[in-house]
Amino acid sequence: MSQSPLAERMRPKTLKDYQYQSHLIGKDGPIRRMIDSGNLASMIFWGPPGTGKTTLAEIIASESKREYYTLSAVSSGVKEVREVIEKAKNQNLFTGKSPILFIDEIHRFNKSQQDSLLQAVEKGWIVLVGATTENPSFEVVSALLSRCQVYTLYHLDKNALSNLLHRAITEDEILSKKNIIIDEEEALFQYSGGDARKLLNSLDLVVQQFNDQEEIHINNEEIKKVIQENMALYDKDGEQHYDIISAFIKSIRGSDPNAAVYWLARMLEGGEDIKFIARRMVISASEDIGMANPTALILANNTFQAIAVIGNPEARILLSQCAVYLATSPKSNASYLAINSALSYVKKTGNLSVPLHLRNAPTQLMKELNYGSGYKYSHDYPGNFAYQEFLPDEASHETFYQPGNNSRENKLRDYLRNLWMDKYDF
Numbered sequence: 001m002s003q004s005p006l007a008e009r010m011r012p013k014t015l016k017d018y019q020y021q022s023h024l025i026g027k028d029g030p031i032r033r034m035i036d037s038g039n040l041a042s043m044i045f046w047g048p049p050g051t052g053k054t055t056l057a058e059i060i061a062s063e064s065k066r067e068y069y070t071l072s073a074v075s076s077g078v079k080e081v082r083e084v085i086e087k088a089k090n091q092n093l094f095t096g097k098s099p100i101l102f103i104d105e106i107h108r109f110n111k112s113q114q115d116s117l118l119q120a121v122e123k124g125w126i127v128l129v130g131a132t133t134e135n136p137s138f139e140v141v142s143a144l145l146s147r148c149q150v151y152t153l154y155h156l157d158k159n160a161l162s163n164l165l166h167r168a169i170t171e172d173e174i175l176s177k178k179n180i181i182i183d184e185e186e187a188l189f190q191y192s193g194g195d196a197r198k199l200l201n202s203l204d205l206v207v208q209q210f211n212d213q214e215e216i217h218i219n220n221e222e223i224k225k226v227i228q229e230n231m232a233l234y235d236k237d238g239e240q241h242y243d244i245i246s247a248f249i250k251s252i253r254g255s256d257p258n259a260a261v262y263w264l265a266r267m268l269e270g271g272e273d274i275k276f277i278a279r280r281m282v283i284s285a286s287e288d289i290g291m292a293n294p295t296a297l298i299l300a301n302n303t304f305q306a307i308a309v310i311g312n313p314e315a316r317i318l319l320s321q322c323a324v325y326l327a328t329s330p331k332s333n334a335s336y337l338a339i340n341s342a343l344s345y346v347k348k349t350g351n352l353s354v355p356l357h358l359r360n361a362p363t364q365l366m367k368e369l370n371y372g373s374g375y376k377y378s379h380d381y382p383g384n385f386a387y388q389e390f391l392p393d394e395a396s397h398e399t400f401y402q403p404g405n406n407s408r409e410n411k412l413r414d415y416l417r418n419l420w421m422d423k424y425d426f
Helices: 030-037 053-063 078-095 111-123 158-171 186-192 196-208 220-229 241-253 257-269 274-292 295-310 315-327 334-349 364-368 407-420
Strands: 043-046 068-072 100-104 127-132 149-152 179-182 215-218
Touching: 030 053, 030 149, 043 053, 053 068, 053 100, 053 127, 068 078, 078 100, 078 111, 111 127, 158 179, 158 186, 158 196, 186 196, 186 220, 196 215, 196 220, 215 220, 241 257, 241 274, 241 315, 257 274, 257 315, 274 295, 274 315, 274 334, 274 407, 295 315
Parallel strands: 043 127, 043 149, 068 100, 100 127, 179 215
Antiparallel strands: none
16 A cells, blocks of 8 residues: 555546646646647746646646656756756657656756756757746746746645645545545635645644544644644744745734844755745835835845855845844835836726827827927926826726835925925825
8 A cells, every 4th residue: 555645646647537727728728738739839837836837747648748857956867867858858758758857946947057958948859848946037047048948837725725625535545435524624625725735635634643443523623733733743834934034024013033034044944945035025115114214125135136146055144134224224115005006097997098198299280289288397396396197087086005114214205395385096
C-alpha cells in the first residue's frame, strides 16, 4: 500500500481527471487545442502553489506522447540544462517529436541559465514548460519570454475544492477503505487558501488522528485543532510562503520593526528568494507608506536593485535596514485608496470624454474643432497655477485622493485647499 502523501496519490494522470483550470483545458482552452492538434508551443505556467502547474505539464507530455524531462531551478545549473538539451536533440532525431523540458521554479534561474535555453527553444529541439509563482514579466528574460506563451493558473474555488475533497475520500486507495464522513469542510477551505496540495495534505493529517476508528467524523473544530497543532509540517515544502510574507508585510504596516525583522529572518533561514522579499517591500513602501514618506519608495527600490548586485549572505543586511526603515516610517494608504477609487469610478462610468481644452491639437482640423482651446499653461500664471477643470464634466465633483492624517499629508491638504479653494472635499 502506498505511503506517499495524499496529494501525490490523488495527482490527476489524464486531462479528463484534471478538473480545474477550465480556461486552459476546457473545450476551447488553448492547452486542449494544442494537445488535440499535436502542435505544442513552449509555455510558462504562472500561478500560486497547489494550482496544478507540475501536474498539467506531466499530463501534456503523456497526452501528446512525448519524452518528458524535468529540472528544478533550485538545484540545476547551465550544465544540467545543456545535458538535457543534448539528449532532447538526439531524441528528436528518432521520434520527430520535440521532447518536453519542464523547469520548476524557473524564476530562480539567473540570466545566463535562462539564456542557455534560448537556442533549444528557438530551434524547436525542446518544448519548454516553465512553472513559476512569480510574475514572468519580472523574472523571465525578455528573449525567452517572447518565445513562450504565458498561461495563468488560479487558486481553486470552493466548488473545485469540495469536489476534490469528496473524490479523495471515495477514490483514494487508502481513504476509500475508511468510513469518513465530512460534516463540515469550511475550515479545510480556509487553511488551504485554494491550494489543492494543502487541502489534501490537511485532510490526510486530520484523518490520521483518528487511527483505526470505524467511523470518522470530520468537522471544523477537529480540523482547526489538528492543523494548528501540526502547523510546522506545512513549512517543509514552502507552503507557508504566502503566510509568512503576509505576516512580514503586516508587521511593517503595523509599525513593528521587531516583528518585521523576525519574519524576515524566518524567510531568509527558509531559503526564500531575496528578490521576492525586496519586491514586496517596494509595494509596501507605496501602498502602506506612500505620501507620508515618499523616500521610503526610493529606499525600497534601491534595496531591490542593490541585493541583485550584492547577493547572499550580505543581502540580509540591506533587507533588514529597509524593513526597519519601512516599519518605522509614518503610514498612509491614501495613494492606494485613490487609485482604487478612481478605477472603480472608471469601471462604473466608462470612457468619459476628455474636455476640449485638454486635448492635443497636432493638426489644423483639430485646432478648428477647438481642441486645446482655452487651456491655461500653468507656468504662465503666478505660483505656476491656474484654476481650471482637469476632469470630465461628469466627474468634476469627484474626489479620489484624500490626504492621510500625517504631518506631510496634512501640509499637502492645506496646500491643495489654498490652491483649489472649495473644489476638493477634504
